[in-house]
Amino acid sequence: MTTVPTKTRPSLSSVLHSSIAAVRNINLRAYGMIIALVLIMILFQVLNVSLQNENFITPLNITNVILQNSYILILAIGMMLVIVNGHIDLSVGSVLAFCGAMSAIALSDWNWPWYAAVIFAVGLGALIGVWQAFWIAYVRIPAFIVTLAGMLIFRGLTLKVLDAETKGTNGTFNELASGYQFLGVDLQMPTLVVGVVGAALFVFFSVRSRNRQVKAGIAGSSQIAWLIKTGAIAAVVLLAAYTFYSYKGLPIIGWILLGLVLLFTFIANRTVFGRHVYAGGGNEKAAMLSGVKTKQTTFWVFVIMGALAGLAGVIVTARLHAATPGAGNAFELSAIASAFIGGASVTGGVGTIIGAVIGGLVMGVLNQGMQVLGIATDTVQIILGLVVLAAVLFDVWNKKRSTGGGLMPPIVGTTPGGSGADKSKSPGDSAKEPAKAGAK
Amino acid sequence: MSEDILRMRGITKRFPGVLALSGVELGVKRATIHALVGENGAGKSTLMKILSGVYAHGDFDGEIEFDGEPAQFRNIRDSEAAGVVIIHQELALVGELSIAENIFLGNERKTGPVISWSRTNTEAARLMTKVGLLDNPATLVEKIGVGKQQLVEIAKALSKDVKLLILDEPTSALNDSDSENLLELLRQLRKEGVTSIIISHKLGEVLSVADRITVLRDGKSIETLENADNAVSEDRLIKSMVGRDLEHLYPPHEPKIGKIFFEVKDWTVHHPEQRERIIVNKAAINVARGEIVGLAGIMGAGRTEFAMSVFGRSWGSNISGQASMDGKALHLRNVPEAIDAGLAYATEDRKHYGLHLDYDLRENFTLPGLSRLSKRGVVDQDKVNAVSERLRKEFGVKAPSVYQLAGNLSGGNQQKIVLGKWVFTEPELLILDEPTRGIDVGAKYEIYELIHKLVDQGKGVLMISSELPELLGMCDRIYAMSAGHITGQVDRANATQEELMRLMTLETASGGEELRQ
Numbered sequence: 001m002t003t004v005p006t007k008t009r010p011s012l013s014s015v016l017h018s019s020i021a022a023v024r025n026i027n028l029r030a031y032g033m034i035i036a037l038v039l040i041m042i043l044f045q046v047l048n049v050s051l052q053n054e055n056f057i058t059p060l061n062i063t064n065v066i067l068q069n070s071y072i073l074i075l076a077i078g079m080m081l082v083i084v085n086g087h088i089d090l091s092v093g094s095v096l097a098f099c100g101a102m103s104a105i106a107l108s109d110w111n112w113p114w115y116a117a118v119i120f121a122v123g124l125g126a127l128i129g130v131w132q133a134f135w136i137a138y139v140r141i142p143a144f145i146v147t148l149a150g151m152l153i154f155r156g157l158t159l160k161v162l163d164a165e166t167k168g169t170n171g172t173f174n175e176l177a178s179g180y181q182f183l184g185v186d187l188q189m190p191t192l193v194v195g196v197v198g199a200a201l202f203v204f205f206s207v208r209s210r211n212r213q214v215k216a217g218i219a220g221s222s223q224i225a226w227l228i229k230t231g232a233i234a235a236v237v238l239l240a241a242y243t244f245y246s247y248k249g250l251p252i253i254g255w256i257l258l259g260l261v262l263l264f265t266f267i268a269n270r271t272v273f274g275r276h277v278y279a280g281g282g283n284e285k286a287a288m289l290s291g292v293k294t295k296q297t298t299f300w301v302f303v304i305m306g307a308l309a310g311l312a313g314v315i316v317t318a319r320l321h322a323a324t325p326g327a328g329n330a331f332e333l334s335a336i337a338s339a340f341i342g343g344a345s346v347t348g349g350v351g352t353i354i355g356a357v358i359g360g361l362v363m364g365v366l367n368q369g370m371q372v373l374g375i376a377t378d379t380v381q382i383i384l385g386l387v388v389l390a391a392v393l394f395d396v397w398n399k400k401r402s403t404g405g406g407l408m409p410p411i412v413g414t415t416p417g418g419s420g421a422d423k424s425k426s427p428g429d430s431a432k433e434p435a436k437a438g439a440k
Numbered sequence: 441m442s443e444d445i446l447r448m449r450g451i452t453k454r455f456p457g458v459l460a461l462s463g464v465e466l467g468v469k470r471a472t473i474h475a476l477v478g479e480n481g482a483g484k485s486t487l488m489k490i491l492s493g494v495y496a497h498g499d500f501d502g503e504i505e506f507d508g509e510p511a512q513f514r515n516i517r518d519s520e521a522a523g524v525v526i527i528h529q530e531l532a533l534v535g536e537l538s539i540a541e542n543i544f545l546g547n548e549r550k551t552g553p554v555i556s557w558s559r560t561n562t563e564a565a566r567l568m569t570k571v572g573l574l575d576n577p578a579t580l581v582e583k584i585g586v587g588k589q590q591l592v593e594i595a596k597a598l599s600k601d602v603k604l605l606i607l608d609e610p611t612s613a614l615n616d617s618d619s620e621n622l623l624e625l626l627r628q629l630r631k632e633g634v635t636s637i638i639i640s641h642k643l644g645e646v647l648s649v650a651d652r653i654t655v656l657r658d659g660k661s662i663e664t665l666e667n668a669d670n671a672v673s674e675d676r677l678i679k680s681m682v683g684r685d686l687e688h689l690y691p692p693h694e695p696k697i698g699k700i701f702f703e704v705k706d707w708t709v710h711h712p713e714q715r716e717r718i719i720v721n722k723a724a725i726n727v728a729r730g731e732i733v734g735l736a737g738i739m740g741a742g743r744t745e746f747a748m749s750v751f752g753r754s755w756g757s758n759i760s761g762q763a764s765m766d767g768k769a770l771h772l773r774n775v776p777e778a779i780d781a782g783l784a785y786a787t788e789d790r791k792h793y794g795l796h797l798d799y800d801l802r803e804n805f806t807l808p809g810l811s812r813l814s815k816r817g818v819v820d821q822d823k824v825n826a827v828s829e830r831l832r833k834e835f836g837v838k839a840p841s842v843y844q845l846a847g848n849l850s851g852g853n854q855q856k857i858v859l860g861k862w863v864f865t866e867p868e869l870l871i872l873d874e875p876t877r878g879i880d881v882g883a884k885y886e887i888y889e890l891i892h893k894l895v896d897q898g899k900g901v902l903m904i905s906s907e908l909p910e911l912l913g914m915c916d917r918i919y920a921m922s923a924g925h926i927t928g929q930v931d932r933a934n935a936t937q938e939e940l941m942r943l944m945t946l947e948t949a950s951g952g953e954e955l956r957q
Binding site for chain 2 (some may be wrong): 001099108209212213216217218269270271272273275276278279282284285286287288289290292293
């Protein structure tokens with residue numbers, strides 16, 4: 001269940017269809033990535049069938065993509081908020097390892113029940129987030145530095161608490177990462193039911209919101225575009241539900257992910273906090289002068305990131321049935337890559353939760369697909385690297401096309417051309433930033 | 441050698457969906473100062489971008505003849521090689537480098553591959569003397585005021601053997617004395633054979649400095665006026681620019697002034713980094729309901745700093761003094777508290793401090809007032825949409841829909857968004873910092889009307905402006921500020937430019953420019 005039936009950030013998704021200006025807008029990339037994801041899957045399907053006479057798009061393979069990438073996706077959700085807010089977090093791999101190790105210790109050495117170990121790990125992650133957030137938000141040390149330090153600190157602490165050894169885990173805890181039954185309830189049928197209900201609810205809310213916009217006279221897109229979009233998303237939801245259902249149902253971790261995506265999409269789009277995360281990342285000074293408590297917002301973004309890293313630590317540990325000193329190595333890079341592939345802007349202020357998840361899935365599917373084809377890991381890495389570069393390249397190109405270099409006049413306003421063309425330059429991409437004379 | 445250094449014929453430039461320039465004709469005589477005027481969006485900057493090669497030859501229709509030869513510039517490098525140098529409104533200087541380095545940036549004085557610092561500095565010093573810049577060439581550009589930075593740009597142009605100097609709004613960020621210096625320098629350069637094209641919204645200075653004036657309107661060249669003997673009047677020029685008679689520059693207004701409701705006393709603000717430096721010194725002002733109060737001062741006098749420090753301590757350190765509204769003391773620690781208390785501050789710097797250019801109208805309109813549109817932290821998107829649409833219409837923002845990105849709008853429309861977003865927070869006192877900077881005559885008029893509407897509702901407005909005629913035309917009372925002190929106030933009946941100028945430059949004013957940094 002990857003394409004979740006929520007509205008994307010309205011300001012972005014609705015803008016997409018609205019006008020010429022909107023078409024050149026940022027979300028092109030996130031939508032492009034959905035299409036890219038589908039194309040990649042079809043490509044592997046064709047390759048697999050022709051080379052190995054096997055299907056690639058099977059319920060098993062799809063389920064495996066989720067299972068194998070779940071923790072990256074969890075990290076990517078938090079990383080998207082961090083990047084949108086204009087920061088970066090290099091410590092998540094180490095924080096994940098440390099929280100995972102502590103949860104394994106709580107479970108195996110202290111004999112805590114599984115849920116206590118999970119809450120402990122998430123809480124610990126949040127606390128680590130508080131520590132880092134303090135330096136970043138209030139002391140204003142660049143996040144790059146603080147989290148680089150964190151990367152070393154928490155890797156070291158992981159080695160310390162584990163004595164550089166592996167700590168095994170067992171029982172319900174391990175089910176979190178790969179189980180298909182939760183507290184004895186089989187999740188196969190619920191997968192189908194929730195899929196159908198979810199699609200129906202999505203259509204219902206979509207229609208309601210559309211009607212209100214039309215009534216207010218500000219419908220953003222044409223009727224056709226809206227119909228296609230709504231129909232496509234509902235279809236994907238149904239298809240995904242059916243696919244998972246045909247194997248063993250959506251695994252527990254899939255439900256956790258689904259919940260996180262819905263929750264954080266809601267937070268990002270529909271809460272004051274979420275809008276402030278964007279506003280602060282898009283133009284911190286303007287946000288501050290508009291009454292946004294930018295420091296406080298940044299603080300909570302890093303606390304959330306920490307908690308999610310803690311949760312990812314639990315999942316990694318549960319999946320391996322053990323906490324290992326090297327767990328989560330370089331995961332921060334995968335999470336950052338997911339966010340950028342999924343439409344985050346390098347300058348902050350732009351990106352969606354669903355985009356981050358799709359970015360993570362693009363990487364996951366590429367990985368899985370090439371593995372199935374028997375391509376060596378070295379080649380896989382090279383290709384993944386190129387994909388990240390291409391995604392950001394697309395962002396740069398897209399920005400240039402829409403705003404940069406005076407290539408485009410203002411669409412509206414007074415008459416075309418003129419100084420308005422300069423005004424459309426975004427604050428981030430001006431190579432010729434003036435000396436900021438007279439700026440305070 | 442022909443009399444015209446530049447002839448542009450039939451220049452037509454299309455952008456996707458719009459015709460930016462259509463058959464523009466421009467002839468510039470050698471060793472003259474030629475002004476290019478027109479409302480925002482008339483096509484002035486586009487025309488200059490074509491001339492300077494920003495839009496390459498072939499990207500537009502029409503012919504350019506420069507210095508007697510057909511010019512086919514493919515980029516800025518080409519045009520600079522021919523002797524055309526453009527200085528943009530936003531200066532292209534690197535603040536962390538010295539004046540000398542900036543002058544020769546991309547054109548370094550070197551011996552072999554090694555930069556020759558002695559030549560760099562001596563040649564820089566020579567060029568700097570020429571433009572009247574007496575600082576040490578090794579001074580960092582960020583340490584000098586914006587007026588001097590303009591001079592650095594001109595020195596840089598001179599280092600490239602400029603024949604035609606294009607200045608886009610050179611004085612928009614300068615105070616009157618710096619502006620006068622700059623214009624004097626242009627006259628000086630004219631004597632030495634350098635031709636200048638100046639784009640400006642300040643018609644007074646255009647009329648005082650330009651030999652000829654070409655008016656652009658809606659992408660067409662309307663006429664070229666001879667002004668060698670200052671024969672053109674401002675009214676004549678405005679009429680030509682807007683294509684209609686503009687009865688008055690300021691809309692008529694009958695003030696309904698109530699009781700004084702907002703007061704600041706003993707307000708002292710220190711520089712945020714250099715904490716021992718006093719930027720605002722025991723300032724005291726008050727504003728009555730329904731009143732438009734002006735705050736005049738040369739750049740660096742501390743007007744913006746004063747306003748921002750009052751607005752929830754958003755600038756400065758060691759802020760002391762008393763503020764009160766309706767007799768109740770205000771203790772504002774941050775911007776959210778200031779907004780809650782009924783203050784609003786619309787910044788002088790729309791692009792950097794005022795708007796999210798990458799976001800649409802809805803996001804921009806509702807950001808400061810988002811809590812009004814949400815319940816328990818959850819935003820009501822329908823309300824956001826409805827409010828944005830209402831504000832778009834109310835403030836006459838010329839955008840096809842609320843989904844339009846703020847960055848794609850003209851300056852005047854952006855300013856209306858800034859006003860709209862603050863009016864939505866229902867402030868009692870609205871502080872407007874340079875509300876009409878860089879916007880055209882028509883849009884100014886609309887902004888003025890919006891301000892009148894606000895005070896008619898019993899709100900108070902504190903208006904900071906560098907344009908004295910604007911203060912005189914709009915304000916019921918004007919405070920003058922000089923080097924951090926409020927040096928006096930004049931009411932509408934007695935206000936003259938001369939009196940304000942006298943107060944603005946009173947004793948402490950020395951070194952006002954440096955204070956800014």
